Amino acid sequence: MVTTVRLAVIPGDGIGPEVVGEALKALEAATAGADVVFEQTHFSLGAARYLATGDTLTDDDLEAVKGHDAILLGAVGGVPGDPRLAGANIERGLLLKLRFELDHYVNLRPSVLYPGVASPLADPGDVDFVVVREGTEGPYVGNGGAIRVGTPAEVANEVSVNTAYGVERVVSYAFAAASARPRKRLTLVHKTNVLVFAGSLWKRTVDAVATDYPEVAVDYLHVDAATIFLVTDPARFDVIVTDNLFGDILTDLAGAISGGIGLAASGNINPDGRFPSMFEPVHGSAPDIAGKGIADPTAAILSVALLLDHLGHPAAAARVREAVAADVAERGDAVRSTSEIGDAIAARIGAVVGAH
């Protein structure tokens, strides 16, 4: 029996469409001949759409996206400083709105330093960890405000909201993930000595959930100390669980030490399955290199691997990762175009599929 997956594709702006094109090649190669077909709906959303229509994400858009089983997103955002976008906040109005409306409470960001890939670190060691970043709370909730704007008496507040409901579910997910990994280690990252209310909630929640996972070794790091270890001893990490903002910061740093943002994939996951999960490279729309065919599609392709894992196709996901690993191992200094990289990886996936 063949399953049909309704896939919403949001290519977005800048290099988004270019890397999504290659990601779809990888998806096709990885599922060719398998008992799953992907029925794609392409959504034109992002800065270009906003400039054309004034809309960022309408209720109709949202309903239409919700009618799908999963989402593949390239990147959204216009040219920084474009005066026509001054009033828009594409990130908040589109990307964060999707994460919040679709209850993507797990933002999953693996960091693996593949053999042959250069790291800025002199001695990175074995980098293979995953950050489980909370996706629907913290300072991202948009509960800020300001008074007397533009006067010397202006006050601008930002509120970080953390709930037992929200923290418990992402911490439980992280423990399950740690338990399923060979090293079974979980590190909570927060700033409990300063953010005492939120920090206490996170700490107590980790302590409580830990009793269900006696096999998982737990430790805690302040966020400032965690950045030190990410550059001096990244091999110490296995699963990191942290809040929305700390997760944002740590995963860019994690991407940088494990081959750069051109390789960093992510999944915005609604583990309940009530809403479609969304897979996207961590990088942005990079308008400066858009249209030149030089963007690296690997992060988008690795996001397809996360999508396949999520949809219950671990073998297909593994083939994508193996093909990427083989490709990056041989990259050296060769300059290849976006589609050359995409074709090479798709061909490797195809060859592996053929051989199975």
Place this chain on the structure above:
Amino acid sequence: MVTTVRLAVIPGDGIGPEVVGEALKALEAATAGADVVFEQTHFSLGAARYLATGDTLTDDDLEAVKGHDAILLGAVGGVPGDPRLAGANIERGLLLKLRFELDHYVNLRPSVLYPGVASPLADPGDVDFVVVREGTEGPYVGNGGAIRVGTPAEVANEVSVNTAYGVERVVSYAFAAASARPRKRLTLVHKTNVLVFAGSLWKRTVDAVATDYPEVAVDYLHVDAATIFLVTDPARFDVIVTDNLFGDILTDLAGAISGGIGLAASGNINPDGRFPSMFEPVHGSAPDIAGKGIADPTAAILSVALLLDHLGHPAAAARVREAVAADVAERGDAVRSTSEIGDAIAARIGAVVGAH
């Protein structure tokens, strides 16, 4: 005419007293024969004091400290997990209380990679920048709270408070600092696309103050992107200005890439001069290595250089830095005790002073 500086010395806990001892040797060597004498008052504050008396920082302590011209602090904080400290928050009750009560609105944290010092980065380039971290606002204000604590309906909030008053003064300080440096570059680090109210205030303030400093080149980075550049191209930074929490995170990372937290010095500065400024190594009390005489006192000694700069003795400050640079250049893998390092640096300072 000889000036007398009333110096409050807070050795603190763990390795604090050990490194402060060496820092005072350097101070003495650097000012021997000069027209300034330091009259020291030692304050017993920290976890040890709390355990003995139950007090963290009393009103009397605070008044006594205020009666000084400057403060030298080692490190405060007990053994993590010590049950007797469960109810105490030495960091908030002592360190942050001093920063807030003494209006240390500039937290100055230079990062210099001295020749001969190893960095975890394969190719660090010329690392020589300073982070001007806001010290009295942001998520550090302690304006959080929680309801229904310990129940599944718990909500824990943290409020980041940012004022035009507070942002303008630290941004002005940062521009003046950038203008006085050869490269004259200033980078604002924030997260304007998510923390839109606070971010907008910071951005508008930088734009406004920039008009008074046409010679300073200004750019902006999101905090997540800033962590990437700190490991891929730290040489791009000259002066970074940022909020309290982002500054906390970035300066630990900055310390890690420029020789480690054993070399990272900081000044908590009240530029108005209404209150004494406080100089401290960025590292903590490291109870695990306390009492063994193996802590590296260099960060504390470099904090003395910042103190001398602040008090208007740039030549003495330069001698301290030159002695440190000469010492670290020859360190190699030699294992020396805390006092051996302190003596060696003090001797070098003395030799230079003698030669002048």
